[in-house]
Amino acid sequence: MQSLQHKASEWSGVDTADAFAIDDTNLFQKLGLDAFINLSTNFYNRVYDDEEDWFRLIFSNSKKEDAIQNQYEFFVQRMGGPPLYSQRKGHPALIARHRPFPVTHQAAERWLHHMQDALDNTPDIDSDSKIKMMNFFRHTAFFLVAGDELKNPNQQVACKHATSKPAAE
């Protein structure tokens, strides 16, 4: 099977170098904590008000303020700031922690639609940083779609309907 990373690049149209161009500069030092809090607040305000029930309901078991904190702490940690997320929750383990949710291609696109809107409405993030962040988000969203598909081969093995496939690179 193709690697997670290969699928993420193919489906997102963003190669690894562009996805991780967020590491070329320290975005946390450049933007500051408030920019990240504002971005995640803008994002989840849109998500929790989404007129599309199928998408909004994915988040219905989480409190909005918790979702905001989990997200901005991870972004801060990943983009050059202090490891706020790990101090509170440990390893990001992105695929495993998204396991309870249906991370489909359609859900990834809806997530990215709201994130683009949120970025466009967060004036404390400059346009170059927005492009880098959006490439990272787009690649990561489809990395999680690839991770979501790992759930299925395993089910098939358990039921003896199909042969097993190696799950990750």
Next chain:
Amino acid sequence: MQSLQHKASEWSGVDTADAFAIDDTNLFQKLGLDAFINLSTNFYNRVYDDEEDWFRLIFSNSKKEDAIQNQYEFFVQRMGGPPLYSQRKGHPALIARHRPFPVTHQAAERWLHHMQDALDNTPDIDSDSKIKMMNFFRHTAFFLVAGDELKNPNQQVACKHATSKPAAE
């Protein structure tokens, strides 16, 4: 169900604060790249020579030099150095990438046994850093054991033998 993090702390005996004390100082700046390469080389020399077949065979589909590179690049990235791992392979996604392997309690203890030996035989790592790193490794090993157990509830759902459980926090 208990969170991944809670299980990791309970089974390892290392709480989150101690596990992530690796972030108190920049270990990459303190130790340098060679220390990480030496550590992973020492570690995998032991693993690939393990007299315990059940453990050695877990690694038999990977080349030793690839295993060494994957490991030290992740350690460097996680401990304050450049994001070598993500530039080449993307998100660490620790649980998902360990999915093909049987990460049992017994395997975690064997991994940690070799890592303690490897640390003890890497003179370019000072004793304070060794303690911090070992706490991180111990916690992470059992975080992966907790992640490994996520594979099973899903199989049960697919076969309709049991009710679903939320898989991650």
